[in-house]
Amino acid sequence: MTRSDTMADALPPPLLADEWLNADGPIELAALRGKVVLLHAFQMLCPGCLSHGLPQAERVHRLFRGKDVAVIGLHTVFEHHDVMSPAALRAFNHEYRWSFPIGIDRPAASGAIPMTMQAYGLRGTPSLVLLDRRGHVRLQHFGSIDDLALGAAIGRLLAEDDAALDNAAVPDGSARPECDAESCPAPA
């Protein structure tokens, strides 16, 4: 898929979050135009998020700070809603001292999966979405991805001006019924 395709030209859904941590106020994707954006969707009780995804998001945030890369966390609670409340996330964020902004995905009127997670069609946690400087989704990945591959994907997007690029999407693994050490799949 290239950037001239219809799909790539459509902008991604907005981030629906009523509360933001580590930020002065709500974060709008539109305001990040011109930057590469890494969106990291996680749950605070997801083992793969704790052991891999969140520390990686933190490393990306620190490495590219001030270099046209914005890292955004999104707490996409789709299970154990009662114990992964905003208050619980605040305590978690306080103890782990994440430095990137984290939004709390808005619960849906019905169903377990929150609204932004639904709109992006995320399959579970951890999930990673990369947007290019023009605001288009270029990579969406469920599960863990290693630093070398993620670095390369970010580097490609940073280098882009407006030439068409192949979509560097990493193939997803198959659906899994519940959290394992790597990830927490959402219900289908």
Added chain:
Amino acid sequence: MTRSDTMADALPPPLLADEWLNADGPIELAALRGKVVLLHAFQMLCPGCLSHGLPQAERVHRLFRGKDVAVIGLHTVFEHHDVMSPAALRAFNHEYRWSFPIGIDRPAASGAIPMTMQAYGLRGTPSLVLLDRRGHVRLQHFGSIDDLALGAAIGRLLAEDDAALDNAAVPDGSARPECDAESCPAPA
């Protein structure tokens, strides 16, 4: 300190826990006489517990299963009580699939520190207590301890019959005001 000392001869306080996970019922230290006991005190939102203490307790449990070593987790919540509830711990335990029994330390009538944690004088989480086959405390440590040193301490206690041994206590670090990557100190 040797086993003939008065202090070492006193048995440690009982485990005051109203709920046990990964166990058929309450666990009494008296019933473990004859085994070496590793008591791991943790909080589910303590970074050092997640990154080091709990995985180590799990490794000890798996390595010495059926070999006269009993591993017991104790959820000693002394901060963020509202979000480290028994329900939250159950979800945490479900996602991480710990295999050793975990008791929930009984809240004190007043004050933040739960009763067993107080009775043992634990300074924060993670903390580790080793009991010998006769039920006496032989090592109490706040913070992380490496596998080689912990293995040696367990090996020594396994080898003991009833000769007096020097107390192999590892010196504690100094008090710290709040959680860091290693540990969460309790208020003084």
Added chain:
Amino acid sequence: MTRSDTMADALPPPLLADEWLNADGPIELAALRGKVVLLHAFQMLCPGCLSHGLPQAERVHRLFRGKDVAVIGLHTVFEHHDVMSPAALRAFNHEYRWSFPIGIDRPAASGAIPMTMQAYGLRGTPSLVLLDRRGHVRLQHFGSIDDLALGAAIGRLLAEDDAALDNAAVPDGSARPECDAESCPAPA
């Protein structure tokens, strides 16, 4: 520095190697035009090369195989020449099973530092040189570099067509007298 600068327009020195391992024959940089080239200079007895640089070169080789990235090892022996002979390197290569081609840098007529290492002005091992698709040096680094940063540098070069790019050079550490866990500096 941009690609329109005089220095960047000069092509780098050729690889002077009389023997190649894991290759069908000599490798010429000119034949790799169109690809991003990662040149990894190492010594088989350099601790930082073994613990970090060589495994990283192997990971890059495996991740980008068939994707316009060529990884080349260069055995730049500048100390302990008698025990880091071609025969020793062959045994080392056999035991470690590196999959990327490795050239043996040609000894200089006088002095400890071999010819390619001298020509590139490498400061010690491990050193990493990145060439863009047009064959120009874009990054030269002494010591270790983490996967995220290396991935990003490779990704940027892969994305390039012919727009001018800032040189993403990583600043070098200061000179060190002998090998430490990270690297082996060459004599000044």
Added chain:
Amino acid sequence: MTRSDTMADALPPPLLADEWLNADGPIELAALRGKVVLLHAFQMLCPGCLSHGLPQAERVHRLFRGKDVAVIGLHTVFEHHDVMSPAALRAFNHEYRWSFPIGIDRPAASGAIPMTMQAYGLRGTPSLVLLDRRGHVRLQHFGSIDDLALGAAIGRLLAEDDAALDNAAVPDGSARPECDAESCPAPA
């Protein structure tokens, strides 16, 4: 097997080494009576020795320094003899800065396997031999062993006075034809 068994009562073969590094002179097992001895047999070009065995021997040496544990390295070259010469080992030892004494196992009059390695019946590298305070072999292991298990074995032996102990031997893996990431088996 207990210490009253005939085999356990026989003392192990002497260390046949003509050169010692990191030591003031030859090391005799008899002079270490009263200490627990960890003998680590390795080859400098064995990947599993570099990645696991040698760093573990170094950790044991540092943790138990002055605490009745003696760590001894033994360079048991059984392949690539020409490039794992004493001179090569000296350079290797210089670069890696091992702090424990290392003996060079004496080449046999015929055959690839050196004399001490033969006498102990070691199957390859890395191999680990643990001697108790009375000088008897209590554990012999080919391949890697984790810190918790090794610590426990050392702790047991440190605690011993003269009670009979079960042999805590770790079962060996099956023979492998050449070095892999874990170990280098010797020819049968």
